[in-house]
Amino acid sequence: MARFIQGVAAKHNLTKQPIVVVNKSGGAGAEGFLMVKGAKGDAHKIIISLSNLFTTPLATGVPFNWRDLTPVQMLALDQFVLWVNEESPHKTAKDFFNALKSGPANSIKMAGTGSKQEDQIITVMLEKAAGKKMTYIPFKGGGDVAVQLVGKHVDSTVNNPIEAESHWRAGKLRPLCVMDKAKLPYNAKLTATQSWADIPTCVSAGIPAEYLMLRGIFMPPDVKPEQVQYYLELFKKMRDLPEWKEFMAKGAFNQTALTGKEFFDWLGKNEQMHRELMKEAGFLAK
Numbered sequence: 691m692a693r694f695i696q697g698v699a700a701k702h703n704l705t706k707q708p709i710v711v712v713n714k715s716g717g718a719g720a721e722g723f724l725m726v727k728g729a730k731g732d733a734h735k736i737i738i739s740l741s742n743l744f745t746t747p748l749a750t751g752v753p754f755n756w757r758d759l760t761p762v763q764m765l766a767l768d769q770f771v772l773w774v775n776e777e778s779p780h781k782t783a784k785d786f787f788n789a790l791k792s793g794p795a796n797s798i799k800m801a802g803t804g805s806k807q808e809d810q811i812i813t814v815m816l817e818k819a820a821g822k823k824m825t826y827i828p829f830k831g832g833g834d835v836a837v838q839l840v841g842k843h844v845d846s847t848v849n850n851p852i853e854a855e856s857h858w859r860a861g862k863l864r865p866l867c868v869m870d871k872a873k874l875p876y877n878a879k880l881t882a883t884q885s886w887a888d889i890p891t892c893v894s895a896g897i898p899a900e901y902l903m904l905r906g907i908f909m910p911p912d913v914k915p916e917q918v919q920y921y922l923e924l925f926k927k928m929r930d931l932p933e934w935k936e937f938m939a940k941g942a943f944n945q946t947a948l949t950g951k952e953f954f955d956w957l958g959k960n961e962q963m964h965r966e967l968m969k970e971a972g973f974l975a976k
Contacts, residue, residue, distance in 0.1 A: 691765070691905055692738050698933050704924055718742055718804055720752040727758045729910040733917035736762070741808050741903045743957075744964040749806040751975035756961065759908040761953050762921050765929075767944035768903040770812055770869040772892060773847045773854055775839055776862055783867035783895035786846065790820040800824045801835045801844040806973040808903050809835075811964075812848045812869065814971040815899045839863060850903070851886065852941035867892035869901045874942050886942040902944055904960070906953075922949060 696709045714722030719742040726737045737759070747754045772783060780786040790798055800816075802809025805828045813826050827844055829835050832853030838844050839854075840862045847854070848869070857863040859880050867890050868874055874886040892899045907921060928934055929947070938945055948956055968974050 718746045720746050723754045726910050731912045732910050733913045737908050739906050744961050745807050748968050749973050756957055760913050762907040762909055762918055764906045764948040764953050766905045767946050768850050769942055770848045770901050772866040773849055773863050775842055776864045783897055787897050790822050795823045796825045798824045799844040801827050801838045801847045803832050804828055809848055811967050812901050819898050865889045867895045869899050876939050876942055
């Protein structure tokens with residue numbers, strides 16, 4: 691998303707100075723969080739965070755909490771979809787869940803991005819619901835995860851839509867269910883017969899799994915209110931552009947956007963949710 695924002699801002703001259711994207715992915719995002727935390731009062735630095743905003747400090751004990759930053763805006767929420775290879779015998783989410791419940795422990799291989807992060811948390815949710823363990827195999831990113839499933843090196847993934855969309859279009863992957871409360875609102879056909887809106891929710895298929903991932907903007911601590919307002923106005927302009935709408939549809943994002951107290955309250959609630967999920971999974975730092 692950062693490079694998409696960079697390109698759109700440059701194309702439409704939305705900023706006087708170019709946005710420069712710097713990847714700070716070390717320590718599951720800890721490197722970037724600590725850098726922005728240490729840039730006290732520097733309004734020229736922003737960070738786009740995922741839900742590793744919660745999972746990384748909880749899993750590693752790194753000295754960081756989201757309250758160390760200045761929350762600006764939730765840009766969207768990213769979906770998670772249960773995927774299998776198109777040639778998988780599991781034609782529906784119910785088929786997959788029944789196979790998980792009835793098969794030997796660790797017989798289903800689940801690929802995901804990183805360890806003790808969103809994908810593995812969802813995997814544990816599925817395991818708890820089924821009463822059966824899977825074999826979780828971590829990879830560096832969602833693109834690698836999708837390629838592993840296309841190559842049949844694993845049996846399933848819970849990848850974000852944008853990471854698997856091209857493989858679905860190509861007839862290589864099959865989406866079984868989405869982990870949101872409601873079906874996706876995107877009706878344009880991506881295959882000959884299906885759109886994002888045709889994918890059932892996991893709950894409706896009998897799998898009690900709901901999970902959404904943050905896509906949010908944060909600034910360093912002690913920035914001024916008018917500096918926060920600058921970015922709010924910048925992203926309002928960006929969200930009104932057709933490119934933004936196309937990007938949201940391509941990635942099947944949940945377009946919830948929060949600011950101010952609503953965003954702050956959401957962050958607190960979701961931090962606690964992750965603490966409880968990770969405690970149950972045994973993922974909290976000792």
